[in-house]
Amino acid sequence: MTGLFESVFSPGSVDIMLNIGIIVLKIAILVGIVLLHVAYAPWFERKTIGHMQVRMGPMRVGYHGLLQPIADGLKLFFKEDIIPAQADKPIFYLSPVISVFTAMAALAVLPFFKGFVIANINIGILFILAMSSLGSYGIVMSGWSSNSKYAFLGGLRSSAQVISYEIAMGLSLVGVIIMAGSLNLTDIVEAQGKWPHQWFFLPQIIGFFVFFIAAVAETNRTPFDLAEAESELVAGYFTEYSGIRFALFFLAEYMGMILMAALGSICFLGGWHGPFDVPYLPFFWLWVKIMISLFVYYWIRATVPRYRYDQLMSLGWKVMIPLALANVVLTATIKILR
Amino acid sequence: MNFKKFIKTVFMTEILQAMALTFKAFISKPVTRQYPEEPREAKPGFRGLHALARDASTGHERCIACGLCGAICPARCIHIYSAEAQDGRKYAERYEIDVLRCIYCALCVEACPVKAISLTEHYECSDYSRDALYMTKEKLLDNWDKYMAGDKGKEYFKKFYHPTKADYSTYEGQAVFKGKPAGGK
Numbered sequence: 378m379t380g381l382f383e384s385v386f387s388p389g390s391v392d393i394m395l396n397i398g399i400i401v402l403k404i405a406i407l408v409g410i411v412l413l414h415v416a417y418a419p420w421f422e423r424k425t426i427g428h429m430q431v432r433m434g435p436m437r438v439g440y441h442g443l444l445q446p447i448a449d450g451l452k453l454f455f456k457e458d459i460i461p462a463q464a465d466k467p468i469f470y471l472s473p474v475i476s477v478f479t480a481m482a483a484l485a486v487l488p489f490f491k492g493f494v495i496a497n498i499n500i501g502i503l504f505i506l507a508m509s510s511l512g513s514y515g516i517v518m519s520g521w522s523s524n525s526k527y528a529f530l531g532g533l534r535s536s537a538q539v540i541s542y543e544i545a546m547g548l549s550l551v552g553v554i555i556m557a558g559s560l561n562l563t564d565i566v567e568a569q570g571k572w573p574h575q576w577f578f579l580p581q582i583i584g585f586f587v588f589f590i591a592a593v594a595e596t597n598r599t600p601f602d603l604a605e606a607e608s609e610l611v612a613g614y615f616t617e618y619s620g621i622r623f624a625l626f627f628l629a630e631y632m633g634m635i636l637m638a639a640l641g642s643i644c645f646l647g648g649w650h651g652p653f654d655v656p657y658l659p660f661f662w663l664w665v666k667i668m669i670s671l672f673v674y675y676w677i678r679a680t681v682p683r684y685r686y687d688q689l690m691s692l693g694w695k696v697m698i699p700l701a702l703a704n705v706v707l708t709a710t711i712k713i714l715r
Numbered sequence: 716m717n718f719k720k721f722i723k724t725v726f727m728t729e730i731l732q733a734m735a736l737t738f739k740a741f742i743s744k745p746v747t748r749q750y751p752e753e754p755r756e757a758k759p760g761f762r763g764l765h766a767l768a769r770d771a772s773t774g775h776e777r778c779i780a781c782g783l784c785g786a787i788c789p790a791r792c793i794h795i796y797s798a799e800a801q802d803g804r805k806y807a808e809r810y811e812i813d814v815l816r817c818i819y820c821a822l823c824v825e826a827c828p829v830k831a832i833s834l835t836e837h838y839e840c841s842d843y844s845r846d847a848l849y850m851t852k853e854k855l856l857d858n859w860d861k862y863m864a865g866d867k868g869k870e871y872f873k874k875f876y877h878p879t880k881a882d883y884s885t886y887e888g889q890a891v892f893k894g895k896p897a898g899g900k
Contacts, residue, residue, distance in 0.1 A: 392865070425741070426744060427745070428741045428742075429737045429738075429740050429741045430740065431743060431745050431746050431747075432745055432746075432747050433745045433747045433749075436747075436749065437890060472726070676734060676741075677734070679737050679741075680730070680733045680734045681730060681733070682734075682738045685737050
């Protein structure tokens, strides 16, 4: 007993515990801020799309609908949680958790400003790609376990789509990795300069293009929202979910969007770098870039109609993957020749 | 695929044009009317809730219980029970309109020989009970006092009861066809 006590409170382990405490604090702050953004992302989306359709969007709950996310959250929290009798219960319970877990876990490797990253691992990009691939398990499993034809079709479509675009996305990031010479996201940001012409989106314009389209497809957003095509499949893979489990899927979807926006900003748009430093807000430029990326997401949703499934597949395999491969070859050749 | 079409496809010019259009809509003013706060003004001659005209000199209703409005009503929502007054005059003992059945055609207004019934510009007639929307004579006279008092009632019967040629002229804010003129380009 005393041995355990001494090993826990020895000088070396106090350091470790302090470190763990700091990491937990960092995680709490990050998750809190991200959850706040996730709550207000649908409000931002509804406002944006509303104004693009010459409407106003939510206006009733609070000033210009600012309390709408709270009202929605309360409603979803207190709604009855209905589980279909024919559902495969353990998997049905597990899949929303997987969706949220993978989206949240990927946040750990994102550097938000110089020195602020929860896990500064040297395979950051690989970790994010792995987590977003795992996220499709949540979708596939929810589609399967719901025992409903709409959810099943949504899950199938989503798995095929995410696998196809995962390749294009991974390849499009290879160009960035070659240019920065590292898989660590902090190093990638450091490899880019302060000014926009030093950011990777200019030399990697093909990669950026492929990444952007793949990111839209990866998060199942319009025009690639076949997994939850509401006009065909009710709500797609989460048709049978209600209440807080539905909210978890919703959370995962918007968190995935913010994640992809952040990844794009870090890899192609210079991360936290900006033309000038904003005092006390080191994350300011990254925040601005993420918000602009989200706005473009919504903008695309308000503009482009949904793709047909075979068009989606042929775009992914016949255009995006060859483009990304060509970009890899091009970047590598230039890198060697220089 | 010719060259021009190839360039169009590669640079997604059509999608960019569409996005320019949605952005233009984004910065334009929304057309939404926040209804309860910004109610819509009814145009003159709007066919809203009914009112029984009150004679300005006597303060009684103008209705003589002839029953023509009830006879012409396509929805059969006007119920009149006539009686004889002390001076031998015929009057409507009960004059009732089932507003929930009314189709707001205003044929009763046209049929009336003495300008006794009118449709006001009040259109917010929703309530929690059916009884509240079953109009008795007293309620209909109240409606006149509320929505048609003063010159408004006079103007209404002048313009929309049996309109003369002058009343057919256009007015400010009238809906007009603003398309291309016929024949011209």
